[in-house]
Amino acid sequence: MKSRTAIRVAICPFLYLGVPIIASLIGNETVTTVVWIGYVFLLIPIGILRMIEFYRTNDGTTIPSRIFNALFRAPLALFGLVCLVVGIGIVGWVLYNLFVERQKDYSGPSFITGIASFGVGIPLILFGLATLKSSFRRKEEIVLSPEEQEAFEHEEDDEEQAV
Numbered sequence: 001m002k003s004r005t006a007i008r009v010a011i012c013p014f015l016y017l018g019v020p021i022i023a024s025l026i027g028n029e030t031v032t033t034v035v036w037i038g039y040v041f042l043l044i045p046i047g048i049l050r051m052i053e054f055y056r057t058n059d060g061t062t063i064p065s066r067i068f069n070a071l072f073r074a075p076l077a078l079f080g081l082v083c084l085v086v087g088i089g090i091v092g093w094v095l096y097n098l099f100v101e102r103q104k105d106y107s108g109p110s111f112i113t114g115i116a117s118f119g120v121g122i123p124l125i126l127f128g129l130a131t132l133k134s135s136f137r138r139k140e141e142i143v144l145s146p147e148e149q150e151a152f153e154h155e156e157d158d159e160e161q162a163v
Contacts, residue, residue: 007126014042015045016047019035019038019039019043020036020039022035023035023036023039048079049095051072052076052079052104052131053070054068054073055069055076066119071135073135076131076135077131077132077135078128079131079137080128080129080131080132080135081128081133082129082134083124083125083127083128083131084124084125084128084129086121086124086128087089087120087121087122087124087125087126087128088125089121090118090119090120090121090124091118091121091122091125093106094108094117094118094121122149132146
């Protein structure tokens with residue numbers, strides 16, 4: 001294993017498991033709160049995005065990678081479904097306040113510029129649909145002809161000799 005990969009493998013468990021332990025041991029309440037806010041708003045979303053990226057780039061050639069792909073489909077689909085429902089809720093709330101009855105809690109603009117107040121609703125819907133689609137889609141297998149396989153192996157050998 002390369003040294004960069006080994007460092008990343010060592011840092012990840014420390015960040016995701018060690019930060020909450022360290023935060024609970026800190027005596028100062030303000031510092032503990034800041035650490036927890038950083039953990040919730042930075043580390044957890046970054047971890048989710050890294051897992052999604054790993055899922056999408058994982059080829060599924062080994063048994064552990066196949067198991068990961070099978071187990072990660074359910075949380076990925078749930079994440080996409082939540083994004084889709086929240087986006088539809090935002091768009092529905094804006095449309096209801098524009099066309100049916102304006103609620104006192106609605107602080108959006110009037111009808112003409114009200115369509116622009118969808119905010120993150122449309123991107124959430126698009127991201128949710130794309131995530132749901134990727135969680136249920138089977139990964140395409142790449143089949144190389146014998147000539148392409150030989151050229152690929154030759155290129156790998158050249159890269160290894162260059163390093």
